[in-house]
Amino acid sequence: MKIVYSDKHAQHDPQTFIVRGVRQRSAEQPERATRLLAAATNAKHEVIAPKAHGTAPAETVHTPEYIDFLQTAATEWAKLPGASAEVVPNMHPARAHASYPKALAGRAGWHQVDLACPIGPHTWEAALASSESAATAADLVLDGAREAYALCRPPGHHAYADMAGGFCFLNNTAIAAQRLRAAHQRVAILDVDVHHGNGTQGIFYERSDVLTVSIHADPMNYYPYYWGHAHETGAGKGQGFNLNLPQPIGSGDAPWLAAGDSALARIKAFAPTALVVALGLDASESDPLQGLKVTGAGFHAMAGKIAGLGLPTVLVQEGGYLSDDLGQNLVRFLSGFEAGR
């Protein structure tokens, strides 16, 4: 399988992450991509570089003011007296009746939904390259490949049209889906990351041409808390075109794969002609975030089921944090996918 990868991700190494009020190093570290790449290369997958698309793919799902913010925030922040190395907001608007301010501190709070998406000096370059990897993988599929995998870092599925969050800046999965729309009337997204794909859901929530389905740890007790509940089914024209399948914390292979069957049944009923898989590997039993307990065999089996749809598919890397199994879980998923074709 072709793997699209850029080493520009390594320039983004977020230092700020607040857990129960304590500042820690972020779990979203460059080493993640290094391990995923090494495992995929060992498994003889072919690695290619993304094409230079610039901001065009990102502009199809994000607002101009948000892209401008991501592009300029770190430079402007560095000019502020006493500023930290990373852009971290200190207030967030409840957006109802709020106005968009000029001050960078205010814009940061507007565009950064939590404290898990600090913007460093080269975050923009990394996020842009990540989005270009997703766009390039989508182009491979548009050009006739049955599948392609974008090794995206930073990840994207928590990013809304104008909000970063949860380690995510540009929504690579949404960018790939929107790109596939050029040749496909209906595109489905299946998100198997342990966290709900809230940004992706938000981007397509009022649309009926992109079905969003997410299997994740129950947000009643897990990030992103406010989104990912079963009653969120879409709105307006998109009513009925969003399916959330929250799982009890700690669930293992059997319920996770059963949720996969429910997801695939909904996708079949939608009858898409292309698919994007938001491939988080953090549902692993070995993942430090410990939301679900999926095994390597579970990833392999889920991939086989998804491949059985027979759809042109773009696989987009989302979460999955440092553990001894991280690289191997990717390889198990990719081999399961190829076996299921």
Ligand SMILES: [Zn+2]
């Ligand atoms: Zn995740």
